[in-house]
Amino acid sequence: MITAEFEYERPGSVAEAVGALAAADGDAKLLAGGHSLIPLMKLRLAAPGRLIDISRVPGLSAIERDGERWRIGALCTHTQLSRAGVGLLSEVAATIADPQVRNRGTIGGSLAHGDPASDLPAALLALEGSIVAQGPGGERTIPAADFFSDYLETALGPAEMIREVLVPAADGYGFGYQKFNRRAEDWALVAVAAAIRVQDGTCADVRIALTNMGPTPLRAGAAEAALRGAPASAEAIRAAAGQAAEGTDPPADLDADAAYKRHLAAVLCERALRAAAGIA
Amino acid sequence: MSNRVTVTLTVNGSEHEIEVEPRRLLVHALRDDLGLTGTHVGCDTSSCGACTVHLDGLAVKSCTILAAQAEGAQITTIEGLGGEHSLHPLQEAFWNEHGLQCGYCTPGMIMAAAALLEENPHPSEAEVRRALDGNLCRCTGYHNIVRAVQSAAQAQAPVAS
Ligand SMILES: Cc1cc2nc3c(=O)[nH]c(=O)nc-3n(C[C@H](O)[C@H](O)[C@H](O)COP(=O)(O)OP(=O)(O)OC[C@H]3O[C@@H](n4cnc5c(N)ncnc54)[C@H](O)[C@@H]3O)c2cc1C
Ligand code: FES
Numbered sequence A: 001m002i003t004a005e006f007e008y009e010r011p012g013s014v015a016e017a018v019g020a021l022a023a024a025d026g027d028a029k030l031l032a033g034g035h036s037l038i039p040l041m042k043l044r045l046a047a048p049g050r051l052i053d054i055s056r057v058p059g060l061s062a063i064e065r066d067g068e069r070w071r072i073g074a075l076c077t078h079t080q081l082s083r084a085g086v087g088l089l090s091e092v093a094a095t096i097a098d099p100q101v102r103n104r105g106t107i108g109g110s111l112a113h114g115d116p117a118s119d120l121p122a123a124l125l126a127l128e129g130s131i132v133a134q135g136p137g138g139e140r141t142i143p144a145a146d147f148f149s150d151y152l153e154t155a156l157g158p159a160e161m162i163r164e165v166l167v168p169a170a171d172g173y174g175f176g177y178q179k180f181n182r183r184a185e186d187w188a189l190v191a192v193a194a195a196i197r198v199q200d201g202t203c204a205d206v207r208i209a210l211t212n213m214g215p216t217p218l219r220a221g222a223a224e225a226a227l228r229g230a231p232a233s234a235e236a237i238r239a240a241a242g243q244a245a246e247g248t249d250p251p252a253d254l255d256a257d258a259a260y261k262r263h264l265a266a267v268l269c270e271r272a273l274r275a276a277a278g279i280a
Numbered sequence B: 001m002s003n004r005v006t007v008t009l010t011v012n013g014s015e016h017e018i019e020v021e022p023r024r025l026l027v028h029a030l031r032d033d034l035g036l037t038g039t040h041v042g043c044d045t046s047s048c049g050a051c052t053v054h055l056d057g058l059a060v061k062s063c064t065i066l067a068a069q070a071e072g073a074q075i076t077t078i079e080g081l082g083g084e085h086s087l088h089p090l091q092e093a094f095w096n097e098h099g100l101q102c103g104y105c106t107p108g109m110i111m112a113a114a115a116l117l118e119e120n121p122h123p124s125e126a127e128v129r130r131a132l133d134g135n136l137c138r139c140t141g142y143h144n145i146v147r148a149v150q151s152a153a154q155a156q157a158p159v160a161s
C-alpha cells in the first residue's frame, strides 16, 4: 500500500520543527517513529500534505533522573524506555507490540497520537506525570490529566510539539501493569496500571488507570478511594478492584462488548494491584 | 519544489544513492530500486514481520519506514546475512530443523532471530517465542522455528551441556 503524496522535510531543531508546523497551517504532521502515522497514511485514513521528520532532531532521546522525577525525551523509543529502569513506565513499555515496533515507536508519538488503547498514556496518568510541549509562543507543561481530551485528540495545539515527558520517580511505590489481548503483538483489549505505596501494612496511596475503557485513558477513582487507607491485603484488593470499571462506558468492538470489558477491568485491576502490593 | 529526495543507504556493506519520492517505503527501495527481493512484503500493515531488516543494528519492519528516514543508515537484509554458498548459522539451522515450509516468512524470521541472538546468545524457548512476537508464519506452527533458533544459538556459541 502506498501513501498519498506529501512533501518531506527534516528540521534540525525543535524550534525549526515548530516553525515548519506553524508555516504549514494545519496541512503537516510531525513524523517520529512513524508506527502509528505511516500505517494510517498507507490506509489513506490520513493524508497530510507535508511530513516534518523530527526523528533526527538532536537532544530528544535522553532518559535522565532529575531529583524526584524522570525526564524522558520525546524521541525515546519503547525499547530504550523498557530497559531504562523507569519503574512502571519501563514495565509498560516492554508490553507494547513486538520488538520491531518497540525499536521504532517513541513515547512522544505514542502520547500525541491519543489512542486510548495505547499503553503509556494510562501509566503516565496513574503516576500524575506531565508533558512538556513547545509551540510558536514558547513552552508549557501539561499535566497528563489535562492532556488526553478525546479519542485521538489531545490538548496539543496545531503547532505544538512534545519535547519531553516528566514522570515522578515514585520511589517507595510498587507497580503492576496487566494487559489483556487476543494476539501476541496486539493492542490491549483492556489494561490496568496500578501503583501502591504501602506503609505499615496499609495502602497509604493508590493509583489506578485504565487503558481502552473509554475515549481516553481513565483514572479508576472509586477503586482508588476504596483501597486508600485499607490494609494491603488480598481481600481489600479484591473488594476495591471490583469497582475498577465504575463510571466507565467502554465502547463495544469486534473483540468484546462493554460488559466483558468491564469484567476484564475488574479482573486485571485485581492482578495489577496484587503485583503492586507484592502479593503473589 | 521537486518532490524527490536523494537517499544514501549502506546496504549489506555497499553504499547506494537513490532518488525517490518521499513516500517510497524502505521495503520498496530495497526490493525495487536495489533489486534485493529477499525482503518480503506479507501484510503491508506492520503486523507480520516478513519485511524485517536491520537498520543500524536494530530489527525493524521496513514496510513502515520511509526510505528517506533511513538516510545515512547501515542496513542488513537477508542477502547480507549469508548466501547460497556461505549460509549463516541461522539459515543452516532453519534448513536442518525444518524451520520453513513455503518460506515466505523466513527472511523476516531469520532477521528477527539474528537480532535476538546478537543481544542474547543463549535465549530460552520462552525468550525466542517472545522475540518473534512480531513475525507471523502461516505454515510451520512455529515449533520448528523456535528449535532452529536455539540450534543456531548452540552452533554459534556452544555451551557445554
Ligand atoms: C503492529 C503494531 C502494534 C502496535 N501495538 C501497540 C500496543 O500494543 N500498544 C501501544 O501503546 N502502541 C502500539 N502500537 C503503536 C506504537 O507504539 C507507535 O509507535 C506509537 O503509538 C506512536 O509512536 P511513533 O513514534 O511511531 O509516532 P508517529 O507514528 O511518528 O506519530 C504518531 C502521531 O503523533 C504525532 N507526533 C509524533 N511525535 C510527536 C511529538 N514529539 N510531538 C507532537 N506530536 C508528535 C504525529 O504527528 C502523529 O500524529 C503498535 C503499532 C503497530 C504498528
Ligand atoms: S509486510 Fe511489513 S510487517 Fe508485514
Ligand code: FES
Pocket (backbone or CB within 6 Å): B099, B100, B101, B102, B103, B104, B105, B106, B136, B137, B138, B139, B140
Ligand atoms: S513457512 Fe510459510 S509462512 Fe512461514
